[in-house]
Amino acid sequence: MNVEYLAIAKLFLPEIVLTVGALLLLGIDLCLGKRDTRRALVLLGAVISLAAACVALLQWDWRPAEAQYVRQAAVTSAVQRMAPAVGRDALTHAARISERDARAVTTAYKAARHDSLVESAATPPADGAPVMGIAPYDAGLSSPSFSAWWLFTADNFALIFKAIFALALALALLLSTRFPVARYRGEFAALLMFAAVGLMVMVGSLDLVGIFLGLELASLCCYALAAWHKQDARSAEAGTKYLLLGSLASAIFIYGASLFFVEYGSTHLHVLAHGAAQSPLTLVALLMVLVSFLFKVAGAPFHLWAPDVYQGAPTAMVAFLSTAGKAAGFAVLVRVLSAHGFQAFSEKWLLLFIGVAALSILIGNLVAIHQNNVKRLLAYSGVAQAGYVLIGLVAMADPAGGTLLNEALPLTAVIFYLAAYMVMNIGAFAVVGIVGRESGGEELSAFAGLRARAPVLAFAFTLLLLSLGGIPLLSGFVGKWYLFLAGVYQGQYLLVLIGTTMSVVSMYYYLLVIKQMYILPAADGAQPIRVGALAAAGLAAITLVTVAIGIYPGPLYTLAQAAAKSLMP
Amino acid sequence: MTLVDTVISRGNIESTMTNQAISIAVFFGLGLLFWMVALAASHLVRPRRPSAAKEATYECGTVPVGRAWYQVHVRYYIYALLFVLFDVEVAFLYPWAAIFRRLDGFTLFLLIDVLIFLLILVFGLVYAWRKGALEWE
Numbered sequence: 001m002n003v004e005y006l007a008i009a010k011l012f013l014p015e016i017v018l019t020v021g022a023l024l025l026l027g028i029d030l031c032l033g034k035r036d037t038r039r040a041l042v043l044l045g046a047v048i049s050l051a052a053a054c055v056a057l058l059q060w061d062w063r064p065a066e067a068q069y070v071r072q073a074a075v076t077s078a079v080q081r082m083a084p085a086v087g088r089d090a091l092t093h094a095a096r097i098s099e100r101d102a103r104a105v106t107t108a109y110k111a112a113r114h115d116s117l118v119e120s121a122a123t124p125p126a127d128g129a130p131v132m133g134i135a136p137y138d139a140g141l142s143s144p145s146f147s148a149w150w151l152f153t154a155d156n157f158a159l160i161f162k163a164i165f166a167l168a169l170a171l172a173l174l175l176s177t178r179f180p181v182a183r184y185r186g187e188f189a190a191l192l193m194f195a196a197v198g199l200m201v202m203v204g205s206l207d208l209v210g211i212f213l214g215l216e217l218a219s220l221c222c223y224a225l226a227a228w229h230k231q232d233a234r235s236a237e238a239g240t241k242y243l244l245l246g247s248l249a250s251a252i253f254i255y256g257a258s259l260f261f262v263e264y265g266s267t268h269l270h271v272l273a274h275g276a277a278q279s280p281l282t283l284v285a286l287l288m289v290l291v292s293f294l295f296k297v298a299g300a301p302f303h304l305w306a307p308d309v310y311q312g313a314p315t316a317m318v319a320f321l322s323t324a325g326k327a328a329g330f331a332v333l334v335r336v337l338s339a340h341g342f343q344a345f346s347e348k349w350l351l352l353f354i355g356v357a358a359l360s361i362l363i364g365n366l367v368a369i370h371q372n373n374v375k376r377l378l379a380y381s382g383v384a385q386a387g388y389v390l391i392g393l394v395a396m397a398d399p400a401g402g403t404l405l406n407e408a409l410p411l412t413a414v415i416f417y418l419a420a421y422m423v424m425n426i427g428a429f430a431v432v433g434i435v436g437r438e439s440g441g442e443e444l445s446a447f448a449g450l451r452a453r454a455p456v457l458a459f460a461f462t463l464l465l466l467s468l469g470g471i472p473l474l475s476g477f478v479g480k481w482y483l484f485l486a487g488v489y490q491g492q493y494l495l496v497l498i499g500t501t502m503s504v505v506s507m508y509y510y511l512l513v514i515k516q517m518y519i520l521p522a523a524d525g526a527q528p529i530r531v532g533a534l535a536a537a538g539l540a541a542i543t544l545v546t547v548a549i550g551i552y553p554g555p556l557y558t559l560a561q562a563a564a565k566s567l568m569p
Numbered sequence: 570m571t572l573v574d575t576v577i578s579r580g581n582i583e584s585t586m587t588n589q590a591i592s593i594a595v596f597f598g599l600g601l602l603f604w605m606v607a608l609a610a611s612h613l614v615r616p617r618r619p620s621a622a623k624e625a626t627y628e629c630g631t632v633p634v635g636r637a638w639y640q641v642h643v644r645y646y647i648y649a650l651l652f653v654l655f656d657v658e659v660a661f662l663y664p665w666a667a668i669f670r671r672l673d674g675f676t677l678f679l680l681i682d683v684l685i686f687l688l689i690l691v692f693g694l695v696y697a698w699r700k701g702a703l704e705w706e
Contacts, residue, residue, distance in 0.1 A: 023689070026692070027692075030695075030699045030700075
């Protein structure tokens, strides 16, 4: 077996595990009859996703950050040597690239992967022959493996997000073992798994085209999943809205990417980072790319699709979309924004981010108060949570215009919060899914008297809601604490003030749900709620982890910090 | 020296982009001109004797039935989706075939690569088939 191919496969190990697993699932699904329950099949999917999460964490680079920097610096310098003279004329110079230059870059890349040779790769070539921005695509012809190294990475930052997606997928699959229509359970699970593969490709990509590839794979699966309940008008509405607005966001993203290509002759982030100048075209392109992902993370005023989609789509899918999908959007935003060149004119896009963060926190929390449907309530609370995470992104920027990310705290806080949020939000949707299935609706009144009907469920939901609101000793509090801390360090006092004030407001609507469960009596004839063994196990794990992170955040913080540092230059 | 000659003869790399843009503009202009001249000429030359059959919508020789705004059976879309899928597959195979010979020493792996791609697609077709998507019911 060719060594190069194994090296490429290592870049995509979690994706390969999930893809093969999903195909296996579909194959078994074909052999089953129409009447089989397929519960074991979905459970198999959950096991495969857990395996993918383990694979992602096994790939973790445990070496000290300095060793990773050297390797990263080698890769970055190799890439940037391709594009020293980026500019409008990069395209027209492409024809000048010689075979020798292409080979030199390929060698530098290969060397960058072997630590013993890192030093030689990091030093610029003696003759310093300029290689233009478009070279990698030509150079790719001299070695098939080259293009993969050019486009994708498996650094700790990508790996922690891959693990988050895989865990979210496993939990969402545990939720869907009792999915209403038994005949389609296998397809449902497989589509969710393919969506996770798309998200993983997204966070591992260094090129806007690669990001787009993953984004589309994930989005197409999610469109189908949102419209899953064919007979339900709300589900059809959710699917249509998500398809139309989602493709609009994708179109804006790819248009922004094409403008980058016009300016630099490449869509690679290293090239963009190297040559980003404060030209109007760069700013427009950057804003388009950023806005499309602000849409994906449902930050106000780009959040209007979220409540309708969350309400109509199957709960298991919403649980996955609202956590993993959001995390993926933030991961890409961080990757794009951490590029040096964009930091140089951060004061321009910083304004957009401060505005979106403040608006998301205000709108999300204030509108959530009026919601009658718990899924819509969680959707607006998700908008607010996106606003809190955006505080961390704002704190990443250096208003002075220097190098950013010299301080790891903001990015660590973002990753920490996204991981903690994944766990608690999936748990909240799990409870909503179970209660909704048993009482036939997700209205607030469906939760009345849950204390008597399902005491354990009510207790778990209370803990998760309090965690979402940010009560100490639960994971949500620690996450918000780091985010606000990062904001204060960067002098974003007003934003942090809005965040803390609105956190108090958010407690009001979380407590409304808790009031329904504990104080109000159950409706007449309400049955006790049965919880399946698998869902109960998943929920127990989620609640335990939420409490554990809240009491002892150290390990997760260390992991998040290592991931954040791997993105630093 | 005509404009087209200029485009072909000038080897200057810097101006290639501009020249390509010019040649596209020339093609576009010629296309527009051809369309206008052909229509105008036929309008001048042809006899004009309208009849009901001539005024009817042209549908590749068959007699058109009903109105254009009618509901298409959802099964058409499934067929259309499967068709587009394999249409795009062929579009992907062209660039693969184009670089296949240029990559000496990697041909076996390129072959395996594309076989994986094809196998996944064929699996999709088999899946659709087994699920009854190809039956009209």
